[in-house]
Amino acid sequence: MNDHNLERPRLPEPISGLWEIAMNLSWRWNPRARYLFRRLDRPLWHRTRHNPVAILQRVDPGRLARLAEDADFRRLHDEVLATCRREESREGTWMAAEHPEFGDRPVAYFCAEFGLHNSVPIYSGGLGVLAGDHCKAASDLGVPLVGVGLLYVKGYFDQTIRLDGWQEDMEAAFDPASTPLVPVPGPDGGRVVARLEVNGHDLAIGAWKLRVGRVPIYLLDTELEENRPEDRQLASRLYPGGRLERLQQEWILGAGGVRVLRAVGVDPAAWHANEGHAAFMLLERVRERMERGSTWEEAVERVRATSVFTTHTPVPAGHDIFPLEQVEACATRLLDTPGMSPARLAELGRGLEGPGGFHMTALAIRLSGGLNGVSETHGRVTRRMWHPLWPGRSVEDVPVGHITNGVHLSTWMSHSLMEFLDGHLGAGWVHRLADPALWDAVRGLDDEGLWRVHKRRKETLLAFVREQARHRWAEHWGDSGHLVGAGTLLSPDALTIGFARRFAEYKRADLLFRDADRLRRLVTDPRRPVQVVFAGKAHPADDQGKRILQRVYEAARDPGFEGRIAFLEDYELHMAHRLVQGVDLWLNLPRPPLEACGTSGMKAALNAVPQLGTCDGWWAEGYEGSNGWQIPLAPDEEDVDAWDARHLYELLEERVVPLYYEGEHHAAPRGWVAVMKEALRVGGSRFTARRMVREYVSDYYIPARRGTPDGLPVEAG
Numbered sequence: 001m002n003d004h005n006l007e008r009p010r011l012p013e014p015i016s017g018l019w020e021i022a023m024n025l026s027w028r029w030n031p032r033a034r035y036l037f038r039r040l041d042r043p044l045w046h047r048t049r050h051n052p053v054a055i056l057q058r059v060d061p062g063r064l065a066r067l068a069e070d071a072d073f074r075r076l077h078d079e080v081l082a083t084c085r086r087e088e089s090r091e092g093t094w095m096a097a098e099h100p101e102f103g104d105r106p107v108a109y110f111c112a113e114f115g116l117h118n119s120v121p122i123y124s125g126g127l128g129v130l131a132g133d134h135c136k137a138a139s140d141l142g143v144p145l146v147g148v149g150l151l152y153v154k155g156y157f158d159q160t161i162r163l164d165g166w167q168e169d170m171e172a173a174f175d176p177a178s179t180p181l182v183p184v185p186g187p188d189g190g191r192v193v194a195r196l197e198v199n200g201h202d203l204a205i206g207a208w209k210l211r212v213g214r215v216p217i218y219l220l221d222t223e224l225e226e227n228r229p230e231d232r233q234l235a236s237r238l239y240p241g242g243r244l245e246r247l248q249q250e251w252i253l254g255a256g257g258v259r260v261l262r263a264v265g266v267d268p269a270a271w272h273a274n275e276g277h278a279a280f281m282l283l284e285r286v287r288e289r290m291e292r293g294s295t296w297e298e299a300v301e302r303v304r305a306t307s308v309f310t311t312h313t314p315v316p317a318g319h320d321i322f323p324l325e326q327v328e329a330c331a332t333r334l335l336d337t338p339g340m341s342p343a344r345l346a347e348l349g350r351g352l353e354g355p356g357g358f359h360m361t362a363l364a365i366r367l368s369g370g371l372n373g374v375s376e377t378h379g380r381v382t383r384r385m386w387h388p389l390w391p392g393r394s395v396e397d398v399p400v401g402h403i404t405n406g407v408h409l410s411t412w413m414s415h416s417l418m419e420f421l422d423g424h425l426g427a428g429w430v431h432r433l434a435d436p437a438l439w440d441a442v443r444g445l446d447d448e449g450l451w452r453v454h455k456r457r458k459e460t461l462l463a464f465v466r467e468q469a470r471h472r473w474a475e476h477w478g479d480s481g482h483l484v485g486a487g488t489l490l491s492p493d494a495l496t497i498g499f500a501r502r503f504a505e506y507k508r509a510d511l512l513f514r515d516a517d518r519l520r521r522l523v524t525d526p527r528r529p530v531q532v533v534f535a536g537k538a539h540p541a542d543d544q545g546k547r548i549l550q551r552v553y554e555a556a557r558d559p560g561f562e563g564r565i566a567f568l569e570d571y572e573l574h575m576a577h578r579l580v581q582g583v584d585l586w587l588n589l590p591r592p593p594l595e596a597c598g599t600s601g602m603k604a605a606l607n608a609v610p611q612l613g614t615c616d617g618w619w620a621e622g623y624e625g626s627n628g629w630q631i632p633l634a635p636d637e638e639d640v641d642a643w644d645a646r647h648l649y650e651l652l653e654e655r656v657v658p659l660y661y662e663g664e665h666h667a668a669p670r671g672w673v674a675v676m677k678e679a680l681r682v683g684g685s686r687f688t689a690r691r692m693v694r695e696y697v698s699d700y701y702i703p704a705r706r707g708t709p710d711g712l713p714v715e716a717g
């Protein structure tokens with residue numbers, strides 16, 4: 001703890017609030033706060049990748065002294081500080097106005113990943129970014145929410161690509177001292193906040209607190225002196241090597257997370273397990289009740305009544321199944337609780353395959369009264385998938401609902417577009433997101449103005465691409481093929497397609513290459529060229545994903561594509577912002593029905609960037625005909641990949657390219673801009689995290705707080 005305080009810089013009194021502002025991630029979505037830190041030191045703002053804590057630790061004291069004398073800067077500082085403090089209370093928020101009866105007891109939101117800012121890299125992809133956006137929207141709405149996760153000091157890996165296109169995974173540790181993380185003191189003032197039995201011995205658990213506007217997130221940490229050396233790293237790797245390590249992490253997150261909340265005096269009214277990784281949270285609460293004298297049945301019933309579980313994937317590999325003996329060995333002390341038994345534990349974790357494995361999703365389903373998938377399609381797929389757990393019911397009556405994911409508008413929409421909308425929709429429109437008339441008004445936006453805003457974002461993206469290519473070239477390669485492959489030859493005038501996400505096989509980054517000659521003709525058309533920017537990481541253990549990445553990378557270096565295909569290394573939040581704001585078209589090609597939802601296309605839509613995608617995840621419900629393009633579902637007898645590739649080429653050749661290049665040189669292409677406006681209208685009215693969190697409150701949190709989620713019977717088999 002003292003170490004951390006040493007990192008706290010000395011600031012001149014008139015601007016000493018800078019530290020307070022930097023220590024709450026709400027600066028991230030407050031444009032005035034971003035401006036404040038940019039003004040503080042522009043080169044450092046860029047060099048630290050927008051990390052205010054690191055800027056304050058490194059900025060020249062002389063500069064601070066001068067700024068403390070600058071009346072303009074002081075006014076800006078005071079204004080931002082006042083906003084920051086106003087947001088300490090929930091007064092005047094949507095929750096306070098609409099649901100005052102909910103009170104202050106929070107919803108505990110457990111998730112194995114949180115993607116909040118690139119300076120805190122404790123996420124690997126969509127699930128984490130979604131959890132981050134959930135917390136931000138809960139803060140905006142005044143929903144009392146407390147996050148619980150793990151502090152992976154060795155978080156996200158750095159990706160570099162070898163000359164032959166193979167991904168190298170470099171484990172990268174980050175330093176909590178250069179982030180807004182604050183260590184939580186334990187009951188005796190030390191670092192130990194709670195204790196948990198893991199595989200028969202005691203583990204000490206520490207915690208860090210991260211403030212995200214009004215929402216605190218507790219991140220658990222086992223790197224404590226008193227832990228055995230082999231246990232210290234248990235919670236510290238985002239990609240643990242083995243299954244046992246992963247099981248122990250989930251045990252720490254779920255069971256340890258409940259104990260940490262108890263230790264710091266948080267008393268949740270409702271509990272949300274976001275994905276099966278967090279399901280031990282439910283089991284620990286059953287144990288607590290039995291320890292206090294409840295019967296097994298009572299304990300299970302009470303936990304169910306106050307719990308919500310969200311499942312995020314229909315892909316089998318996305319569901320954790322552990323060997324039953326491993327779970328029993330990990331939870332020996334749990335099994336000592338009177339009334340608990342190996343048979344009961346086995347029954348709770350029994351999957352569809354029968355006994356033997358311990359299925360985390362099945363555990364979560366049995367212990368949660370509120371259950372949902374994350375898009376309309378995914379809700380349906382999930383009901384079908386888990387139907388055997390409700391043998392007496394028809395598939396339609398399986399009590400799994402859906403809430404379609406959404407993204408945090410002020411995080412993802414570019415500042416220039418927000419300013420442009422201020423001019424047309426009136427300042428304060430961000431507080432009227434739920435008003436449909438607001439989004440209808442988008443249709444009346446000035447074409448030329450919107451096009452200019454977009455072109456600027458595109459130039460910013462290309463400048464970012466060149467800068468990144470320059471660094472990589474100098475640092476690692478000096479190889480011209482890489483320089484081209486990294487996007488240095490991209491042109492601001494060509495139709496630019498973005499494809500960025502994890503390189504999982506079902507996402508099909510290589511679908512575009514199925515007919516390489518046809519792609520080549522599109523890309524090298526002298527009058528109407530197309531360029532494609534790829535980014536994304538393969539999971540370190542996913543060789544199939546790495547082979548797809550290699551294929552894309554080879555194309556990026558292939559002179560036959562004339563430098564119009566680029567692969568950007570090291571995809572993360574910072575780059576994701578640049579991409580969704582700066583490309584012309586977002587491409588999303590999951591093989592239906594494997595994409596539960598997908599959120600990057602929503603981020604693009606909020607920047608008036610339309611999507612071309614398969615009929616899956618959010619696009620199955622988000623495509624309205626006017627806001628982008630959709631590949632129709634393949635009939636049963638067709639080869640899905642062949643069908644989808646053919647439609648992809650046809651849509652690009654016959655619809656997308658002609659529309660983009662229609663009209664006078666330099667003037668806004670009217671038909672294209674009309675699609676952009678529709679993308680923005682649909683994205684803004686239907687796919688924000690604000691809409692999503694409001695639905696969680698009314699459909700799940702309020703019933704869970706009452707202890708009767710949705711009136712669902714307690715009978716899952």
Ligand SMILES: *Cc1c(COP(=O)(O)O)cnc(C)c1O
Nearest residue numbers: 125126501572573576598599600
């Ligand atoms: C939004 C986001 C994702 C998830 O994108 P999908 O479309 O759901 O695949 C992954 N990584 C980063 C960095 C993101 O910002």
